[in-house]
Amino acid sequence: MPNDPIALHEALTTFDALWSPRIVSRVNDYDVRIAKVEGEHVWHVHDHTDEFFLVLDGELHIGLREPTGERTVTLPKGSVFTVPRGTEHKPHAPTGAAILMFEPSGTLTVGDRHDEVPDHVDVTTGHRVDAELPSP
Amino acid sequence: MPNDPIALHEALTTFDALWSPRIVSRVNDYDVRIAKVEGEHVWHVHDHTDEFFLVLDGELHIGLREPTGERTVTLPKGSVFTVPRGTEHKPHAPTGAAILMFEPSGTLTVGDRHDEVPDHVDVTTGHRVDAELPSP
Numbered sequence: 556m557p558n559d560p561i562a563l564h565e566a567l568t569t570f571d572a573l574w575s576p577r578i579v580s581r582v583n584d585y586d587v588r589i590a591k592v593e594g595e596h597v598w599h600v601h602d603h604t605d606e607f608f609l610v611l612d613g614e615l616h617i618g619l620r621e622p623t624g625e626r627t628v629t630l631p632k633g634s635v636f637t638v639p640r641g642t643e644h645k646p647h648a649p650t651g652a653a654i655l656m657f658e659p660s661g662t663l664t665v666g667d668r669h670d671e672v673p674d675h676v677d678v679t680t681g682h683r684v685d686a687e688l689p690s691p
Numbered sequence: 692m693p694n695d696p697i698a699l700h701e702a703l704t705t706f707d708a709l710w711s712p713r714i715v716s717r718v719n720d721y722d723v724r725i726a727k728v729e730g731e732h733v734w735h736v737h738d739h740t741d742e743f744f745l746v747l748d749g750e751l752h753i754g755l756r757e758p759t760g761e762r763t764v765t766l767p768k769g770s771v772f773t774v775p776r777g778t779e780h781k782p783h784a785p786t787g788a789a790i791l792m793f794e795p796s797g798t799l800t801v802g803d804r805h806d807e808v809p810d811h812v813d814v815t816t817g818h819r820v821d822a823e824l825p826s827p
Contacts, residue, residue, distance in 0.1 A: 558772075558773070558775065559764065559772075560764050560765065560766045560770045560771065560772040561770060561771050561772070562767065562769055562770045563745075563769050563770065563771060564769055579771055580743060580771055580772070580773045581741075581773065582721075582741045582742075582743045582773050582793050582794070583740055583741050583776075583795070585721065585793070587743060587771065587773075587793070604719055605717075605718045605719050606718070607716060607718040607723060609699075609745075609791075611769075628695065628696050629696065630696045631698065633698055633699050633700055633747075634696045634697060634698045634699065635696065635697050635699060635715055635716055635723065636694075636695075636696040636697070636716070637694070637716045637717065637718050637723075639694065640719075655745075657718055657721070657723070657793055658718070659719070
């Protein structure tokens with residue numbers, strides 16, 4: 556795709572699939588991905604990378620299994636959070652959300668280890684956003 | 692700082708300085724930085740890294756000196772753009788903007804090579820955001 560600005564709200568109109576990230580930009584060997592989410596993802600862990608979340612719309616919850624126990628963090632629209640590498644986590648969004656993620660290219664949506672993946676979760680390293688996307 | 696979500700609009704209230712990024716999260720060896728900007732930055736180039744911009748509020752322009760000539764890209768609120776490594780660029784925001792950036796920790800605001808730095812541009816690798824920031 557040409558190197559022009561991308562309006563995220565436009566990019567979000569180009570797909571409907573849930574839990575199926577689209578890559579909107581690449582920064583060195585990292586991807587910037589956006590996704591629509593609703594309901595539950597799956598418990599999983601990235602052994603070798605942190606994973607950054609920014610909530611563009613709606614509200615995201617992330618369950619975390621930490622050495623001190625299990626907790627859930629809540630990210631309203633406009634909030635950011637980084638899940639540290641090695642921390643088992645499960646995003647969920649009962650009322651839906653649009654999110655932006657930053658992580659190394661090639662990072663799988665379900666991590667290196669995970670619970671059984673339900674049908675509604677896309678196992679992917681991210682799809683290309685529609686190349687025909689108009690610039691803002 | 693504790694690993695809790697950060698509301699970006701709250702983080703933006705903790706400082707007034709322009710062109711002086713605050714680090715709100717770290718992802719592996721990358722920083723997530725936010726900044727308030729208004730007026731002109733300085734022509735500069737990062738020789739070894741791309742630089743990602745997301746406009747949180749207002750409108751950002753980025754002048755680019757590319758092999759094919761000079762152009763300016765415009766990023767309204769909610770738009771993203773990555774300046775490729777080695778491309779001389781100058782952000783400017785006549786009416787002000789709040790922006791989020793991803794780049795490797797240690798990346799200088801004025802790059803590896805730059806024009807004379809005006810007094811209003813902070814030469815920094817980013818400041819820590821206020822550790823007392825309330826979580827959302």
